[in-house]
Amino acid sequence: MDGEIGDNIMENKLVNLKTTIMLGSFAFGIMSFLLPIYAKSIGSDAISIGGLFSIFSLVTLLLRPIIGKAIDRYGGKNFLVLAFVFYAISMVLFSYSNSIFLLYISRLIQAIGSSLMWIPAYTIAMDMADNKKRGNAIGQVDGASAKGALYGAIIGFVFLTYLGFVSGWSTIFKVYAVLAIVAGYIAFKHLPETKIVKQEDISLTINKFNSNFYKLLSIVFFSSISISMLTPLLMIYLQDKFTTDIQTLAFAFIPAALVYSFLPSKLGAISDKFGRITPMAIGLIGSGIVSLGFTHFSSLKILIVLWVLEAIGITMASPAQEALVADIVGENIRGSAYGWYLFIASLGASVGPLLGGFLYDYFGHSIPFYLNGIILLLDAFLVIVLFKNLKRPAKN
Secondary structure, three states: OHHHHHHHHHHHHHHHHHHHHHHHOHHHHHHHHHHHHHHHHOOOOHHHHHHHHHHHHHHHHHHHHHHHHHHHHHOOHHHHHHHHHHHHHHHHHHHOOOOHHHHHHHHHHHHHHHHHHHHHHHHHHHHHOOHHHHHHHHHHHHHHHHHHHHHHHHHHHHHHHHHOHHHHHHHHHHHHHHHHHHHHHHHHHHOOOOOOOOHHHHHHHHHHOOHHHHHHHHHHHHHHHHHHHHOOHHHHHHHHHOOOOHHHHHHHHHHHHHHHHHOHHHHHHHHHHHOOHHHHHHHHHHHHHHHHHHHHOOOHHHHHHHHHHHHHHHHHHHHHHHHHHHHHOOHHHHHHHHHHHHHHHHHHHHHHHHHHHHHHHHOOOOHHHHHHHHHHHHHHHHHHHHOOOOOOOOOO
């Protein structure tokens, strides 16, 4: 009976966490879809558009290890609340951005918010979940963010349809700013604090990251480079090859967005049942194969199906990978571990968009897709080889 009550309390807290993440993520979907289109409409080329994604990753690259260590020492709740404050400021600035310079400033402030949000979000989720439900818990957090991105994109498309491109852009980002403030209020009032560790305990355990953690970081680095190459290029590619019509592009975008919104917790639970390595490898292999074949089809409908399949692969691999961090480090340094994990992901993601834009502009539209596919297949091979003897975590 007491166990059931405890589970219900934890579930309620997880619901509050998911709600804050969802509300704070409303801009994410429209950002990946609309930012390249908007930037291109004001005269930006593929490299400068890639820079909008790289500057985001560069800021998070610098801040995340510092924030992760601070969360271990001071707790993560206040960092999460502050994240939504920065998000609200950035959304207001986006609403007034009419030049590439202002877009870069808005993106920089948004990156500070992202640096402050994801580490405490993952740490709180892992503190609330027992070992056998980590994949599901972290999948629920990722899924909440994706749902917010989807709902925000739908709202954005409505505003763009009825208000026009420029006026709709300004209005939707003001709405996102209000939702970010609401998310911060819920986080402040209803979320628990993360476990706080004494400084001497952090110093003793921070040096105990084992070899498996560093192996994982090497895989994360290369996969983040390859996947981030395509983030700003997918919409540019569809515009160049098919159409610039916003509604048609939205039709292409939404099916994959649905996958990211509703499958992470379910696919994360697979890693709880069968281990982290199998879904990671399958997801990377599937995404890699799709990327290799993406530019060989001239039908938009086929590309939509391929985009969905790639999203399924990434959604299968990501929760397993994120839960694996908690499996292979001690609970006293989860904040630091996720700080370094996200640092490496940001390092790769700061290189990927610029590399992708350069390859796309100067070597051909297919080259970034080929390179992404090759890297993901190599990463899948490394996952199988490097973690073949990894033991599953003991159940609480």
